[in-house]
Amino acid sequence: MPTRPIFHTNINYCGSSGLIFLKTLFFSCPGSLVEFKVSVGFSKRREDKMLGPEENEWDFGQGPLHIRGEPLRDLKSLELYAVKNPSGFADSFLCPILRHCPALKKLKLRGVTEEHTIQDAAKALGEYCHNLVDLSLPSTSTNNGEALMQMMGQIQGPGLEVISVRKLYDKAASAVSIAAITRHSSTLREIQLSDCEELQSTTLQVILVSCRALEVLRTGGEFSKLNPVSLRQAVVTEWACTRIRVLEITVAFTLDGRDPAYLTDRTMETWTEDDHDHWRMLDTFYTQIGSLTSLEVLNIKSAGNYRPSEAAVGGLITEVPFRKACLPGLLALEDALTGQLGFLSRWVGLKKLRELCGSFLWTNPEAVARIGEREVEWFVTHLPSLRRASFLAMANLGEFGSDVHFVPRTVRDLQARRPRLVLNDFM
Structure with a gap:
């Protein structure tokens, strides 16, 4: 009976001989393999019960294992996960595997921690994997940002289309990051940087101003002050990502994440040169967002620190x-008669926008002071595709014993006039 070819394999293994098992398995797979996904756990047991064959095993007596010497020319997807192993994959293990993947298009690695392993793996990718378009490093190591940039810098071929990194520590030199991203700027369609630990403003800037094919950009983390793009860097050059559909970024607009003090003077008579400069940068930023007419999901978070008088005891928070x-x-319309200052009208062109979230709560003091009937009317007549907006925190909806009447009148008016629009904070 002819042997049925293996096209996919997905295996989880836990034992003291994890890497030996994984390497043996990989070099035993037939040439028909197109997808290889293995998660290897490491135990502290002194012996592994599965090291030797046993009579009751299905393959007992079938002869020695055949080790393949030829590359896997049909392998398109490779996912390797080293679980509970601080040393991760060694270069002596990873590089021989990459040499056998000339047609590889998708690579996911978890467990590349040593610097020399990163360098050797990056070199192997550049030398042997010329078709790679999807790179994922779901790593918690403190140098995964450097690993990403080194690998991007070495990869040849048509260029990466998808990058995904979890818990990014973006500590690579700015010049290295700029060169790596620019190398793939014409092909990158999706960049996912979730749960960022640290993200340099320069990295975000070069993505925005150089990645012409970009459709999805998600950046975020628990501590937004560690991963914002500065307002000045965000507006220094016109953005190239005009096709973008999903945009999630954190921006440092002001030091405290609140309205600047100069906005209290609507006449602008007391404004300094720096105040006017900041106001022009805000105008440029909001206008740039408004020009992204393909946007469907927009998540902008404002980063900042508490003012000294508001800081927690001991300075811990x-x-x-x-x-x-x-x-x-932003959440106000300019009005020459009253002197009202605002930029909301800059977003009139976002006709495809479905979701709006981030620092948009209408219960914040700044929003309460500026949002009135004109702003409500604007949201009623514009953004026709909008289905969800984070204008209210969940607590304002009566959860956790809060007072539902705390919902501002403007929110109630908007809800009455656009009943299908969900207004709760969902991010």
């Missing part, structure tokens, strides 16, 4: 939660 921060001047 310094960051303003993005829900309590605001996007200065």
Whole structure:
């Protein structure tokens, strides 16, 4: 009876001989393999019960294992996970595997921690894997940002299309990051940087101004002050990502994440040169967002620290939660008669926008002071595709024993006029 070819394999293994098992398995797979996914756990047992064959095993007596010497020319997807092993994959293990994957398009690695392993793996990718378009490093190591940039810098071929990194520590030199991202700027369609530990402003800037094919950009983390793009860097050059559909970024608009003090003077008579400069940068930023007419999901968080008078005892809590921060001047319409300052009209072109979340709560003091009937009317007549917006925190909806009447009148008016629009904070 002919042997049926293996096209996919997905195996979980836990034992003291994990890497030996994984390497043996990989070099025993037939040439028909197109997808290889293995998660290897490591135990502290001195012996592994599965090291030797036993009579009751299905393959007992079938002869020695055949080790393949030829590359897997049909292998398109490779996912390797080293679980509960601080040393991760060694270069002596990883590089021989990469040499056998000339047609590889998708690579997911978890467990690349040593610097020399990163360098050797990056070199192997550049030398042997010329078709790679999807790279994922779901790692918690403190140098995964450097690993990402080194690998991107070495990869040849048509260029990466998808990058995904979890818990990114973006500590690579700016010049290295710029060169790596620019190398793939014409092909990158999706960049997912979830749960960022640290993200340099320069990295975000070069993504925005160089990645012409970009459709999805998600960046975020528990501590937003560690991964914002500065307002000045965000507006220094016109963005190239005009096709973007999903945008999630954190921006440092002000030091405290709140409205700047100069906005209290609507006449602008007391404004300094720096105040006018900041106001122009805000205008440029909001206008740039408004020009992204393909946007469907927009998540902008404002980063900042508490003012000294508001800081927690002992200074342990310094960051303003993005829900309590605001996007200065955005949620208001400019009005020459009253002197009202605002930029909301800059977003009139976002006709495909379905979801709006981030620092947009209408219960914040800045929003309460500026949002009135004109702003409600604007949201009723514009953004026709909008289905969900984070204008209310969940607590304002009566959960956790809160007072439902705390919902501002403007929110109730908007809900009455757009009943299908969900207004709760969902991010």
